[in-house]
Amino acid sequence: MGDIIYTTPVIRCLKKQLPDCEVHFLTKPAFQYIYKNNPYLSALHLLSPKLSDTIRAIKQQNFDLIIDLHNNLRTSIIKASLNIPSSTYKKDRIRKWLALKFKWHKLIPSEHLVDRYMDTVKFLGIKNDLQPIDYYISGDYKLEDFLPPSHRNKFVAFVIGATHFTKRLPNDKIIEICKNIKHPIVLLGGSDVQENAAFIQKQTGAHVFSTCGTTNLDQSVFLVSKAYKVIGFDTGLTHISEAFNKPLASIWGGTTPELLGVQPYQISESLIAGVELSCRPCSKFGLEKCPLGHFKCMKNIPEGIIVDFING
Template sequence: MGDIIYTTPVVRCLKQRFPDAEIHFLTKEQFKYIYQNNPYLTKLHLLKPRLFDTISSIKAEQFDLIIDLHNNLRTSIIKAVTRIPSSTYKKDRIHKWLALKFKWSRFISSKHLVDRYMDTVKFFGVENDGKPIDYYISKNYDIQELLPPSHHQKFITFIIGATHFTKRMPNNQIIEICRGINLPIVLLGGADVKENALEIKAALGDQVYDTCGSINLDQSVFLVSKAHKVIGFDTGLTHISEAFNKPLASIWGGTTPELLGVSPYQISDSLIVGIELPCRPCSKFGLEQCPLGHFKCMKNIPPDPIVNFINS
């Protein structure tokens, strides 16, 4: 999800450069929220269970060009079978592998992922407009239906979910950070972190309101858009928050923003939190456990910089 939100400037800049062109976007069903209300898009396509059916629908549209921003086996098959001219995002897999294997930072590109995506349309004369990423919320939800009265005015959103264990901070540290914050806190995440949220809520009481697993992504993004500040790990919702220029404390464990090229993009106030270790980063996308068993990359993060950033 984080990778997909960073494609939105490409779609926007393409449409601005070619206002009369049709621009379609293909993604998975679970990521439809990112593009379903995007005004720069002509049509949103969702991957079908059978790749052959997806290819058939692509052929039926009679496209002039494919911009491949994923560059995986599936998109390679689509390009080969449809024979539509294409421009493809360069993943730079070898340099990333060397950076992971030998922790040689000189192999890591300093370009943000957005700018690397934009390289696929440079030949078209398309330039980055320097504006933030885009997310268009489906509707103006009623905050009184989503949050208790104590959280209607000024609140902090803490995104405690992430796909993999090594991206998530232990509950005791989240609790310590929350205790230092002087505003109400809303916990955001999926059903997979519901037990974590219940433990955090039990320790902190009414200061914290738990929405994990009880609201959808679009509603979560709405709450982020109304928050005073945001705290989050390396996960899609944290990256989506950048669309609303909210002050963001971005916490990194086994992954690093440098390796992925996804530091906070075009927002005015952010704090990137992570500690230097010889074993870090241990992966590009996170792991189910610390390879060395100590998990120092998260456990050794001090709470004070985060608390001070949020309270300042």
């Protein structure tokens, strides 16, 4: 999800700088919401269960050019099958592997992921417009649809969900942060963190309200768009919040924004919270447990810097 949201500036710049072109986007059905209402897109295509069906369908479009922003086996097969000109995103797999394996941080690419995506269209004369990422909310929502009156004004959106354990703060750290924030707090996440949210809410009282497991992603994005400030881990919803230029406290454990090139992008105010450790980062995308068993990357993060950023 995070990688896909950072492709949106490429689509926007292509359409705005080459207004007569048609721009189509192919992705998995699970990620269609990111582009469902994008005004710069001519058409959205979804991967079929069988890759051959997808190739057959897109061949009928008679495309002139492929911009491959994924660069994996699937996209390589598609490019070979269509046999038309293409430009492909360079993943720097070897440099990233060496940086991760041996902690050779000087090998980590210095460019943001958006800039590296933009390199694929430079040959067309396309330039980065240096504007935020795009997300267009589908539903016509209102705050009263989701939040009690006590949490509709100047609330802090706290994204407590993340796919992998090493990306999440322990509950006790979240509770301490929530107890010291002076604004009402809305917890966001899926059903996988619903029990966590209930425990946090019980320990913090009416100051905290949970929407975990009760809102879909589009609704959660709406709530983020109305928040005063945002706290989140390395997860899709946190990255999507950057589309709305909300002050963001981004908390990193076993992963690091530098390795992935996904530091907060084109927002006016942000905090990256993480601790320097010889074992960090331990993975690119997160793990189900700390490989060394101590989980210091999250347990040692000082709550004060996050509280000060939100209260400031």
